[in-house]
Amino acid sequence: MEMATKGFSVNLAQASWFKSSKSGPNCDNCVEVAYVPGVVGVRDSKDRSGPALVFAPDDWYAFVAGARNGGFARD
Structure with missing residues (x-):
């Protein structure tokens, strides 16, 4: 998957995606993250x-x- 963002192209085709270690094996509402040169990719x-x-x-x-420090906690 190649995408253009802010004037440059990002190729996520060979990215190594991972879920949080806090995600359980049967968890189906997670996001995956990939660190690639210059950007961080996030997908469903x-x-x-x-x-x-x-x-x-x-x-x-x-x-x-912010998430770790409770910055997005609902009141």
Whole structure:
């Protein structure tokens, strides 16, 4: 899968996708992440041939840090 984003192309065809170690073996509502040079890809684990989102690494790390620190908790 090759996609254009912010003026450059990203090829995710050979990306090594993984789910969180917190995902159970029978969990069907997960996302998969792949680190490729210059971006972080995120896709639905149930639709591996479907679209993927790409993020700048700093943006992805900020999101993960916010999630770990409860920054997205519902009140």
